[in-house]
């Protein structure tokens with residue numbers, strides 16, 4: 001071995017083991033193709049500050065390409081709205097890699113599902129008037145930081161927008177993360193469904209990607225942020241499209257997803273999107289949709305005003321329509337979006353997106369090894385979790401609230 005055996009023994013004896021520093025038995029909160037995540041607390045002997053941490057055990061063993069990329073990328077990045085990597089543990093015996101992060105109790109996927117379910121049974125949840133504005137402001141700040149460092153996210157969706165919980169010193173702060181799945185391949189053309197049986201969702205994918213654009217761009221991230229803004233306002237995915245089971249298409253062209261986008265946005269004219277005819281899949285588009293006359297009367301303004309009573313002259317709508325420009329060249333940069341009037345007028349965005357309001361969401365459930373966590377699978381599909389019934393969801397939520405209250409009384 002290249003290293004003196006005695007020196008290796010010394011290093012090994014001194015190396016801090018993750019199981020010695022953290023308690024994580026039975027505290028798994030997430031699992032997917034990327035690995036698994038535990039909610040942990042440092043043991044008294046550890047030198048980590050008290051509080052909750054997320055321990056991600058990377059799938060596979062040894063320094064895989066993705067592990068290398070995640071560590072190399074995260075250790076360079078430091079911004080309040082981007083998840084921060086606290087520590088890396090290399091278990092030499094098992095060649096396991098563990099990443100330590102701050103723990104985020106909430107994420108937009110669970111939060112939006114909670115509001116959607118509450119709406120369905122007419123039990124309104126009170127939220128600050130600047131709730132959407134605060135979340136949007138922090139997402140754009142985080143993405144502006146990433147884009148300034150020439151880091152593209154490529155897979156922005158509600159599940160990847162984490163929010164710190166009540167017990168965190170950063171209560172109500174947005175942290176952009178990437179829980180994996182789309183991370184292994186960078187080219188937009190690689191069929192992700194080959195690496196993971198879980199169907200990937202196209203609801204947040206920009207139209208140019210669906211029409212064969214060969215490279216991710218910053219504008220692709222801004223489109224996804226527009227989709228997230230609409231979903232925060234309406235509690236429904238703007239471009240919701242049923243996922244055919246195990247789509248094996250290797251082409252990026254997804255007719256149903258494009259159909260959904262056109263039925264909300266209208267069909268892009270030559271004036272709207274000059275470069276459209278130069279996209280690789282333009283031929284398929286013409287074959288499937290012709291001149292798009294059937295979408296002539298559709299527009300985002302019509303959709304948002306008819307379905308959600310949103311005024312087309314409101315600053316909120318104007319920013320939304322800028323972000324959802326069909327032509328990527330017409331979408332604002334993150335900085336230009338942050339300078340939009342929407343963020344300058346009252347109520348101003350807050351550092352705590354809950355603005356001191358009680359946080360109504362339950363804590364993350366621990367998942368057992370036996371049962372596949374349908375929530376986790378649904379989250380990866382970014383499709384709505386299939387709750388056997390709303391009552392079941394409510395009951396489990398009520399139980400969670402009750403348990404939380406009992407725990408608070410005990411502590």
Ligand SMILES: Cc1ccc(-n2nc(C(C)(C)C)cc2NC(=O)NCCN2CCOCC2)cc1
Nearest residue numbers: 037054066069070083101153176177178179183
């Ligand atoms: C291969 C690879 C995978 C992920 C990343 N990646 N990229 C990001 C940016 C900076 C773009 C937001 C974040 C991560 N990793 C995680 O979020 N990791 C998850 C952290 N979470 C886990 C659950 O608990 C909170 C922290 C990079 C490369």
